[in-house]
Amino acid sequence: RICSYQCGGHFAPHLDGGHTRSKVDASMQTFMLYLNSSDEFEGGRTRFFDETQGAYRAPDPAKVVCTYVPQRGDALIFNSALMHDGEALQGGEKWIMRSEVMHAVQPSAKRGDDQGPPAARAESTG
Template sequence: MPIPFPNLVTNREIPLVEVVPQQIYTLDGVLSPCTLKDLLAWSSSLSLDPPKPPAKGEAERTSRRAALPSSEIASSLLSILSPYLARLDPNLKQPYLLSPNIRIYHYPPSSFFKPHYDTPQLDLTSRRLSCWTVLIYLSDGVRGGGTTFHLDTHDLPIKKNKTKNKAKMKMGEEKEKEKEKVAVTVQPKAGRILFHWHGIQRGGCLLHQGDEVLGGDKWVLRTDVLS
Protein backbone atom coordinates (compact mmCIF):
# COMPACT_ATOMS: atom_id res chain seq x y z
CA MET A 1 0.00 0.00 0.00
CA PRO A 2 1.60 3.32 -1.05
CA ILE A 3 2.23 5.82 1.71
CA PRO A 4 1.38 9.52 1.14
CA PHE A 5 3.86 11.68 -0.72
CA PRO A 6 5.92 13.51 1.92
CA ASN A 7 6.17 17.21 2.61
CA LEU A 8 9.38 18.52 1.06
CA VAL A 9 11.78 20.41 3.31
CA THR A 10 14.67 22.21 1.65
CA ASN A 11 18.00 23.49 2.85
CA ARG A 12 19.16 27.00 2.07
CA GLU A 13 19.53 27.99 -1.58
CA ILE A 14 22.70 26.57 -3.11
CA PRO A 15 24.67 27.13 -6.34
CA LEU A 16 23.58 25.51 -9.58
CA VAL A 17 26.63 23.68 -10.97
CA GLU A 18 27.25 23.83 -14.72
CA VAL A 19 28.65 20.53 -16.02
CA VAL A 20 28.21 21.18 -19.75
CA PRO A 21 26.88 24.62 -20.80
CA GLN A 22 23.21 24.62 -21.85
CA GLN A 23 23.09 20.83 -21.50
CA ILE A 24 23.93 19.39 -18.06
CA TYR A 25 23.58 20.96 -14.58
CA THR A 26 23.48 19.61 -11.03
CA LEU A 27 22.30 20.67 -7.58
CA ASP A 28 23.58 19.06 -4.39
CA GLY A 29 22.05 19.40 -0.93
CA VAL A 30 18.74 21.11 -1.75
CA LEU A 31 16.65 18.48 0.04
CA SER A 32 17.03 17.89 3.76
CA PRO A 33 18.24 14.45 4.92
CA CYS A 34 14.83 13.82 6.53
CA THR A 35 13.07 14.64 3.25
CA LEU A 36 15.35 12.28 1.33
CA LYS A 37 14.57 9.50 3.79
CA ASP A 38 10.83 10.14 3.41
CA LEU A 39 11.05 10.24 -0.40
CA LEU A 40 12.90 6.93 -0.44
CA ALA A 41 10.30 5.36 1.86
CA TRP A 42 7.50 6.67 -0.38
CA SER A 43 9.21 5.36 -3.53
CA SER A 44 9.77 1.96 -1.94
CA SER A 45 6.08 1.70 -1.05
CA LEU A 46 4.96 1.97 -4.68
CA SER A 47 4.11 -0.99 -6.88
CA LEU A 48 6.82 -1.09 -9.54
CA ASP A 49 6.69 -2.81 -12.90
CA PRO A 50 9.42 -5.32 -13.70
CA PRO A 51 11.71 -4.71 -16.68
CA LYS A 52 10.27 -5.46 -20.10
CA PRO A 53 12.01 -6.46 -23.34
CA PRO A 54 12.73 -3.32 -25.37
CA ALA A 55 10.44 -2.54 -28.28
CA LYS A 56 11.98 -2.01 -31.70
CA GLY A 57 14.21 1.04 -31.63
CA GLU A 58 14.23 1.24 -27.82
CA ALA A 59 17.26 0.84 -25.57
CA GLU A 60 17.39 -2.05 -23.14
CA ARG A 61 16.54 -1.07 -19.57
CA THR A 62 16.62 -3.55 -16.70
CA SER A 63 15.32 -1.34 -13.90
CA ARG A 64 11.98 -1.61 -12.16
CA ARG A 65 9.79 1.45 -12.61
CA ALA A 66 6.50 3.16 -11.95
CA ALA A 67 4.77 6.11 -13.59
CA LEU A 68 1.96 8.03 -11.96
CA PRO A 69 0.13 11.14 -13.12
CA SER A 70 0.13 13.69 -10.31
CA SER A 71 -0.11 17.45 -10.71
CA GLU A 72 0.08 17.68 -6.89
CA ILE A 73 3.49 16.01 -6.76
CA ALA A 74 4.66 18.12 -9.72
CA SER A 75 3.60 21.28 -7.85
CA SER A 76 5.38 20.12 -4.71
CA LEU A 77 8.59 19.48 -6.65
CA LEU A 78 8.25 22.81 -8.45
CA SER A 79 8.19 24.60 -5.10
CA ILE A 80 11.76 23.46 -4.42
CA LEU A 81 13.08 23.76 -7.99
CA SER A 82 11.58 27.08 -9.12
CA PRO A 83 14.30 29.25 -7.48
CA TYR A 84 16.85 27.60 -9.80
CA LEU A 85 14.98 27.53 -13.10
CA ALA A 86 15.78 31.08 -14.20
CA ARG A 87 19.48 30.30 -13.80
CA LEU A 88 19.07 26.93 -15.49
CA ASP A 89 17.41 28.40 -18.57
CA PRO A 90 16.63 32.15 -18.86
CA ASN A 91 14.45 31.41 -21.91
CA LEU A 92 11.98 29.20 -20.06
CA LYS A 93 8.36 30.24 -20.39
CA GLN A 94 6.63 31.48 -17.27
CA PRO A 95 4.81 30.44 -15.21
CA TYR A 96 7.23 27.58 -14.68
CA LEU A 97 5.71 24.11 -14.89
CA LEU A 98 6.88 20.56 -14.28
CA SER A 99 5.45 17.53 -15.99
CA PRO A 100 2.77 15.74 -13.94
CA ASN A 101 4.12 12.47 -15.35
CA ILE A 102 6.06 11.41 -12.25
CA ARG A 103 8.35 8.41 -12.62
CA ILE A 104 10.21 6.27 -10.10
CA TYR A 105 13.11 4.05 -11.14
CA HIS A 106 14.71 1.32 -9.04
CA TYR A 107 18.03 -0.07 -10.26
CA PRO A 108 19.12 -3.08 -8.18
CA PRO A 109 22.63 -4.52 -8.56
CA SER A 110 23.53 -5.51 -12.16
CA SER A 111 20.77 -3.34 -13.68
CA PHE A 112 21.41 -0.66 -16.32
CA PHE A 113 19.88 1.50 -19.05
CA LYS A 114 21.69 1.29 -22.39
CA PRO A 115 22.48 4.40 -24.49
CA HIS A 116 19.39 6.35 -25.53
CA TYR A 117 17.94 9.80 -26.11
CA ASP A 118 15.13 11.45 -24.16
CA THR A 119 12.55 13.16 -26.37
CA PRO A 120 10.14 16.06 -25.79
CA GLN A 121 6.72 14.95 -24.56
CA LEU A 122 3.54 17.02 -24.83
CA ASP A 123 1.68 17.79 -21.62
CA LEU A 124 -1.96 17.66 -22.68
CA THR A 125 -3.20 20.02 -19.97
CA SER A 126 -0.79 22.92 -20.53
CA ARG A 127 -0.07 22.08 -24.20
CA ARG A 128 3.62 22.60 -23.45
CA LEU A 129 6.49 20.31 -24.43
CA SER A 130 9.02 18.93 -21.98
CA CYS A 131 12.56 20.23 -22.46
CA TRP A 132 14.68 19.41 -19.39
CA THR A 133 14.90 15.98 -17.77
CA VAL A 134 15.00 16.23 -13.96
CA LEU A 135 16.48 13.25 -12.09
CA ILE A 136 16.52 13.28 -8.28
CA TYR A 137 18.80 10.59 -6.86
CA LEU A 138 17.38 9.27 -3.60
CA SER A 139 19.72 6.57 -2.30
CA ASP A 140 23.23 6.43 -0.92
CA GLY A 141 25.69 3.55 -0.93
CA VAL A 142 25.47 2.98 -4.68
CA ARG A 143 28.52 1.73 -6.57
CA GLY A 144 28.46 2.39 -10.29
CA GLY A 145 25.11 3.46 -11.66
CA GLY A 146 26.23 6.84 -12.93
CA THR A 147 24.43 8.71 -15.70
CA THR A 148 27.00 8.92 -18.50
CA PHE A 149 26.69 11.35 -21.42
CA HIS A 150 28.53 10.86 -24.71
CA LEU A 151 29.63 14.17 -26.20
CA ASP A 152 31.55 15.38 -29.19
CA THR A 153 34.56 17.43 -28.13
CA HIS A 154 32.99 20.53 -29.70
CA ASP A 155 30.17 20.31 -27.11
CA LEU A 156 32.67 21.14 -24.36
CA PRO A 157 34.04 24.60 -23.58
CA ILE A 158 37.58 24.87 -24.94
CA LYS A 159 40.07 27.61 -24.16
CA LYS A 160 41.02 29.66 -27.19
CA ASN A 161 44.42 28.89 -28.65
CA LYS A 162 46.26 32.14 -29.20
CA THR A 163 48.81 30.63 -31.53
CA LYS A 164 48.39 31.28 -35.21
CA ASN A 165 49.29 27.85 -36.48
CA LYS A 166 45.68 26.67 -36.26
CA ALA A 167 45.22 27.53 -39.91
CA LYS A 168 48.00 25.12 -40.79
CA MET A 169 46.07 22.12 -39.51
CA LYS A 170 45.38 19.71 -42.31
CA MET A 171 41.80 19.03 -43.35
CA GLY A 172 42.17 15.36 -42.44
CA GLU A 173 43.27 16.30 -38.93
CA GLU A 174 40.30 18.64 -38.57
CA LYS A 175 37.87 15.90 -39.57
CA GLU A 176 39.49 13.48 -37.15
CA LYS A 177 39.22 16.03 -34.36
CA GLU A 178 35.51 16.49 -35.06
CA LYS A 179 34.99 12.76 -34.47
CA GLU A 180 36.59 12.75 -31.03
CA LYS A 181 34.23 11.73 -28.24
CA VAL A 182 34.31 12.25 -24.50
CA ALA A 183 32.19 10.77 -21.72
CA VAL A 184 30.87 12.84 -18.81
CA THR A 185 29.46 10.90 -15.85
CA VAL A 186 27.20 12.28 -13.11
CA GLN A 187 27.37 10.04 -10.05
CA PRO A 188 24.09 9.11 -8.28
CA LYS A 189 24.77 10.79 -4.95
CA ALA A 190 21.77 10.89 -2.60
CA GLY A 191 20.05 14.27 -2.85
CA ARG A 192 21.75 15.22 -6.10
CA ILE A 193 19.44 16.70 -8.73
CA LEU A 194 20.48 16.34 -12.36
CA PHE A 195 19.05 18.52 -15.10
CA HIS A 196 19.81 17.61 -18.70
CA TRP A 197 18.45 19.12 -21.87
CA HIS A 198 16.20 17.17 -24.26
CA GLY A 199 14.36 20.01 -26.02
CA ILE A 200 14.04 20.51 -29.75
CA GLN A 201 16.66 23.28 -29.95
CA ARG A 202 20.42 23.11 -29.25
CA GLY A 203 20.78 19.85 -31.15
CA GLY A 204 18.37 18.00 -28.89
CA CYS A 205 19.26 15.49 -26.20
CA LEU A 206 22.76 14.15 -25.68
CA LEU A 207 23.22 10.41 -26.04
CA HIS A 208 23.37 9.03 -22.50
CA GLN A 209 23.05 5.85 -20.49
CA GLY A 210 22.47 4.54 -16.98
CA ASP A 211 25.67 2.71 -16.09
CA GLU A 212 25.43 -0.73 -14.53
CA VAL A 213 24.87 -0.70 -10.78
CA LEU A 214 27.74 -2.62 -9.21
CA GLY A 215 26.47 -2.50 -5.64
CA GLY A 216 23.62 -1.07 -3.61
CA ASP A 217 20.22 0.01 -4.90
CA LYS A 218 19.81 3.13 -7.02
CA TRP A 219 16.48 4.92 -6.60
CA VAL A 220 15.60 7.85 -8.84
CA LEU A 221 12.60 10.19 -9.00
CA ARG A 222 12.01 11.81 -12.38
CA THR A 223 9.95 14.65 -13.74
CA ASP A 224 10.58 17.12 -16.61
CA VAL A 225 10.61 20.89 -16.95
CA LEU A 226 8.05 22.10 -19.49
CA SER A 227 9.08 24.65 -22.13
Protein backbone atom coordinates in the same frame (compact mmCIF):
# COMPACT_ATOMS: atom_id res chain seq x y z
CA ARG B 1 8.16 8.27 -12.09
CA ILE B 2 10.36 6.55 -9.53
CA CYS B 3 12.88 3.99 -10.77
CA SER B 4 14.88 1.38 -8.91
CA TYR B 5 17.98 -0.38 -10.25
CA GLN B 6 19.25 -3.65 -8.77
CA CYS B 7 22.68 -5.26 -9.21
CA GLY B 8 23.27 -5.65 -12.97
CA GLY B 9 20.54 -3.12 -13.80
CA HIS B 10 21.35 -0.37 -16.26
CA PHE B 11 19.79 1.90 -18.88
CA ALA B 12 21.54 1.74 -22.28
CA PRO B 13 22.63 4.96 -24.02
CA HIS B 14 19.52 6.84 -25.16
CA LEU B 15 17.83 10.19 -25.73
CA ASP B 16 14.78 11.09 -23.64
CA GLY B 17 11.58 11.43 -25.64
CA GLY B 18 10.11 14.40 -23.85
CA HIS B 19 6.44 15.24 -23.59
CA THR B 20 4.32 17.68 -25.62
CA ARG B 21 0.98 18.88 -24.26
CA SER B 22 0.25 21.48 -26.95
CA LYS B 23 1.86 23.60 -29.69
CA VAL B 24 3.30 25.89 -27.04
CA ASP B 25 3.78 23.59 -24.02
CA ALA B 26 6.49 20.96 -24.20
CA SER B 27 9.38 19.44 -22.30
CA MET B 28 12.90 19.95 -23.57
CA GLN B 29 14.77 19.00 -20.41
CA THR B 30 14.94 15.95 -18.17
CA PHE B 31 14.85 16.29 -14.38
CA MET B 32 16.41 13.52 -12.26
CA LEU B 33 16.40 13.53 -8.47
CA TYR B 34 18.76 11.05 -6.84
CA LEU B 35 17.12 9.34 -3.87
CA ASN B 36 20.25 7.64 -2.55
CA SER B 37 24.02 8.13 -2.75
CA SER B 38 26.79 6.32 -4.57
CA ASP B 39 28.15 5.02 -1.24
CA GLU B 40 25.04 2.78 -1.10
CA PHE B 41 25.82 1.05 -4.43
CA GLU B 42 28.65 0.35 -6.89
CA GLY B 43 28.59 1.67 -10.46
CA GLY B 44 25.34 3.33 -11.51
CA ARG B 45 26.84 6.64 -12.63
CA THR B 46 24.94 8.82 -15.10
CA ARG B 47 27.13 9.29 -18.18
CA PHE B 48 26.79 11.67 -21.12
CA PHE B 49 28.20 10.80 -24.54
CA ASP B 50 29.29 12.64 -27.66
CA GLU B 51 27.06 12.63 -30.74
CA THR B 52 28.75 9.53 -32.22
CA GLN B 53 27.44 7.17 -29.50
CA GLY B 54 24.54 5.16 -30.94
CA ALA B 55 21.28 4.85 -29.04
CA TYR B 56 20.71 1.46 -27.40
CA ARG B 57 24.20 0.32 -28.46
CA ALA B 58 26.97 -0.83 -26.14
CA PRO B 59 28.38 2.26 -24.39
CA ASP B 60 31.82 3.26 -25.69
CA PRO B 61 33.92 4.69 -22.80
CA ALA B 62 35.94 6.72 -25.34
CA LYS B 63 32.74 8.63 -26.21
CA VAL B 64 31.90 9.67 -22.62
CA VAL B 65 32.15 13.46 -22.27
CA CYS B 66 30.78 13.85 -18.74
CA THR B 67 30.12 11.51 -15.80
CA TYR B 68 27.95 12.26 -12.77
CA VAL B 69 28.34 10.34 -9.49
CA PRO B 70 24.95 10.37 -7.70
CA GLN B 71 24.50 11.88 -4.25
CA ARG B 72 21.24 11.72 -2.27
CA GLY B 73 19.11 14.83 -2.83
CA ASP B 74 20.99 16.06 -5.89
CA ALA B 75 18.96 17.14 -8.91
CA LEU B 76 20.34 16.85 -12.42
CA ILE B 77 18.62 18.82 -15.19
CA PHE B 78 19.79 18.36 -18.77
CA ASN B 79 18.67 18.76 -22.36
CA SER B 80 16.54 15.76 -23.37
CA ALA B 81 18.47 15.55 -26.66
CA LEU B 82 21.74 14.61 -24.91
CA MET B 83 22.80 10.98 -25.30
CA HIS B 84 23.16 9.48 -21.81
CA ASP B 85 22.97 6.21 -19.92
CA GLY B 86 22.63 4.74 -16.47
CA GLU B 87 25.83 2.74 -15.97
CA ALA B 88 25.40 -0.91 -14.88
CA LEU B 89 25.06 -1.36 -11.14
CA GLN B 90 27.75 -3.67 -9.71
CA GLY B 91 26.18 -3.92 -6.26
CA GLY B 92 23.54 -2.44 -4.01
CA GLU B 93 20.40 -0.64 -5.15
CA LYS B 94 19.99 2.77 -6.84
CA TRP B 95 16.84 4.91 -6.64
CA ILE B 96 15.95 7.93 -8.79
CA MET B 97 12.91 10.06 -9.54
CA ARG B 98 12.67 11.15 -13.17
CA SER B 99 10.42 13.74 -14.78
CA GLU B 100 10.45 16.48 -17.41
CA VAL B 101 10.83 20.24 -17.09
CA MET B 102 7.89 21.77 -18.96
CA HIS B 103 8.33 24.98 -20.96
CA ALA B 104 5.58 27.33 -22.10
CA VAL B 105 6.81 28.85 -25.34
CA GLN B 106 5.54 32.37 -25.97
CA PRO B 107 4.94 33.42 -29.58
CA SER B 108 7.45 36.08 -30.57
CA ALA B 109 6.27 39.25 -32.30
CA LYS B 110 9.81 39.79 -33.59
CA ARG B 111 10.03 36.38 -35.22
CA GLY B 112 6.40 36.45 -36.20
CA ASP B 113 5.94 32.76 -35.59
CA ASP B 114 3.85 30.68 -33.25
CA GLN B 115 4.82 27.30 -34.61
CA GLY B 116 5.41 25.75 -31.22
CA PRO B 117 8.46 24.86 -29.18
CA PRO B 118 11.91 25.22 -30.72
CA ALA B 119 13.78 22.04 -31.57
CA ALA B 120 15.76 20.65 -28.66
CA ARG B 121 19.47 21.25 -29.06
CA ALA B 122 22.16 19.05 -27.60
CA GLU B 123 24.50 21.11 -25.49
CA SER B 124 27.17 19.98 -23.08
CA THR B 125 28.73 22.13 -20.41
CA GLY B 126 30.83 19.55 -18.66
